[in-house]
Amino acid sequence: MKTTTRRQFIKRTGIFALGSLTSGFPWIRTNARTSEVDVVVVGAGMAGLIATETLLAMGRSVILLEASNRIGGRVNLDKQTFNVPYDRGAHWLHQGSINPLLGYAKNNGFSVYKSPSKEILYIDKREATVDEYREYNKAYRSTYRATGAAGRMGKDVSPASVVPDVGKWNELVHLNIGPNEMAKDFDRFSCLDWWNSEGGEDWYCREGFGAIVEHRTASVPVKLNTSVTGIRWGKSGVVVETDKGDIMAKKTIVTVSNGVLASDGINFNPPLPVSKKEAFHDISMGVYNHIALQFRENFFGIGEDGYVIYPPESGKGDQREFVSPRGVSMLVNISGSNLSLCDVGGEFARELENEGVAGGIDFALGELRKIFGSRVDKHFIKGDMTMWASDPLFQGSYASAEPGKFAMRKHLGTDVAERLYFAGEACSKLEWSTVNGAYKTGEHAALQVHRSLPT
Numbered sequence: 001m002k003t004t005t006r007r008q009f010i011k012r013t014g015i016f017a018l019g020s021l022t023s024g025f026p027w028i029r030t031n032a033r034t035s036e037v038d039v040v041v042v043g044a045g046m047a048g049l050i051a052t053e054t055l056l057a058m059g060r061s062v063i064l065l066e067a068s069n070r071i072g073g074r075v076n077l078d079k080q081t082f083n084v085p086y087d088r089g090a091h092w093l094h095q096g097s098i099n100p101l102l103g104y105a106k107n108n109g110f111s112v113y114k115s116p117s118k119e120i121l122y123i124d125k126r127e128a129t130v131d132e133y134r135e136y137n138k139a140y141r142s143t144y145r146a147t148g149a150a151g152r153m154g155k156d157v158s159p160a161s162v163v164p165d166v167g168k169w170n171e172l173v174h175l176n177i178g179p180n181e182m183a184k185d186f187d188r189f190s191c192l193d194w195w196n197s198e199g200g201e202d203w204y205c206r207e208g209f210g211a212i213v214e215h216r217t218a219s220v221p222v223k224l225n226t227s228v229t230g231i232r233w234g235k236s237g238v239v240v241e242t243d244k245g246d247i248m249a250k251k252t253i254v255t256v257s258n259g260v261l262a263s264d265g266i267n268f269n270p271p272l273p274v275s276k277k278e279a280f281h282d283i284s285m286g287v288y289n290h291i292a293l294q295f296r297e298n299f300f301g302i303g304e305d306g307y308v309i310y311p312p313e314s315g316k317g318d319q320r321e322f323v324s325p326r327g328v329s330m331l332v333n334i335s336g337s338n339l340s341l342c343d344v345g346g347e348f349a350r351e352l353e354n355e356g357v358a359g360g361i362d363f364a365l366g367e368l369r370k371i372f373g374s375r376v377d378k379h380f381i382k383g384d385m386t387m388w389a390s391d392p393l394f395q396g397s398y399a400s401a402e403p404g405k406f407a408m409r410k411h412l413g414t415d416v417a418e419r420l421y422f423a424g425e426a427c428s429k430l431e432w433s434t435v436n437g438a439y440k441t442g443e444h445a446a447l448q449v450h451r452s453l454p455t
């Protein structure tokens with residue numbers, strides 16, 4: 001997601017049994033009776049990978065299970081589709097000064113650089129005039145301030161209930177602060193939650209964000225294609241049920257998305273406390289997708305990583321009802337390549353998934369034609385669209401509090417009976433919705449588990 005300068009007010013490697021892992025995964029047993037490992041970690045996204053690495057480094061026995069055939073989760077570098085790096089998930093390294101992956105990238109030869117913060121505003125087929133830029137910036141700032149003021153005052157209300165009417169800029173400002181940043185429309189998130197997040201500089205990586213994560217976690221052992229279906233837990237430990245059999249452990253760390261947890265993708269027996277179950281719904285998943293378009297040449301006339309915005313078409317109904325804007329925001333010529341990302345968010349992005357990949361590409365091309373005319377078709381090679389909401393392993397892009405539900409966030413990261421531990425982006429207090437947030441929650445949960453186990 002793009003955040004530019006928003007929300008910036010507030011504040012190994014254990015080699016344990018690697019051989020056994022690669023030689024057929026002997027701990028998975030049906031009806032096993034004894035505790036086989038210290039910890040089972042569920043999900044090999046950023047949080048699960050770091051949790052596993054941390055525990056192995058402390059000498060614990062760990063199995064990391066991943067349902068899909070790859071690591072990284074919502075960090076997913078695709079080098080095949082376009083023959084240039086295409087981050088299907090996270091692309092921006094947020095909160096640069098506190099992001100452990102940025103330091104790692106710098107020290108390991110990755111080409112990272114600060115994201116240019118300038119947005120290029122188009123009105124019809126031309127760039128905005130100085131006056132139009134001024135008007136838009138004023139509208140943006142007043143909406144941003146109203147959302148921030150409500151949050152600062154502890155108001156757990158939606159932006160829809162506090163933002164001013166900024167006339168013809170309503171839709172664009174909504175698109176930029178809501179769908180683009182929060183993956184939600186103005187009526188679906190809390191000003192207080194929005195306020196309680198770290199700000200900071202955004203960075204890019206020429207090799208793709210996913211390349212950093214792949215490199216950083218290359219030595220973490222993981223069992224792919226193993227879906228966790230249930231977790232039985234009690235005083236004596238946990239039994240993690242998978243499609244390949246059961247695994248017994250002393251403890252488990254669950255790192256799957258709130259989308260998966262809210263839909264009972266994993267059956268807990270006995271059930272989780274009500275407050276925790278409610279929190280999975282209250283800190284709900286927003287939708288944010290990339291429509292990636294490849295062009296023969298840079299006809300945009302904008303340098304690399306130019307960020308193009310324009311007033312989108314209103315959704316159905318009155319603008320002030322905050323109907324999800326039907327528009328894209330475009331990051332063009334990513335790191336100087338011939339790939340551009342047209343991003344969509346909020347309910348509109350969810351609806352667009354129903355149109356399929358081809359429908360999404362058509363939509364984005366149509367939006368680009370409004371600005372760049374026939375040059376779009378002349379230079380277009382091919383496209384793709386991500387579908388994070390329809391993917392059963394995610395069921396959305398990242399999570400934030402529904403209006404009035406900010407207090408529920410604290411239930412996400414708490415352990416249950418010192419048997420079940422939870423990590424992942426949504427468990428982060430101030431870096432939620434980010435890869436760095438997921439990273440730190442994985443580390444934190446691992447340390448908690450380590451301390452709770454006998455030495």
Ligand SMILES: Cc1cc2nc3c(=O)[nH]c(=O)nc-3n(C[C@H](O)[C@H](O)[C@H](O)COP(=O)(O)OP(=O)(O)OC[C@H]3O[C@@H](n4cnc5c(N)ncnc54)[C@H](O)[C@@H]3O)c2cc1C
Pocket residue numbers: 001002042043044045046047048065066067068071072073074075088089090091092093094226227228229255256257260265266288289290386388393394396397398423424425426432433434435436438
């Ligand atoms: C389109 C998009 C753009 C984004 N942009 C940015 C950005 O620019 N910068 C940024 O910092 N963040 C961004 N994010 C958010 C960021 O990607 C996530 O916050 C972060 O990657 C989440 O990591 P995680 O470990 O918490 O969860 P996940 O990455 O979701 O990892 C959980 C893992 O669990 C697996 N799993 C699910 N169910 C099961 C099961 N039953 N059994 C076993 N395994 C299972 C999943 O396959 C997955 O691999 C973006 C996300 C999306 C979707």
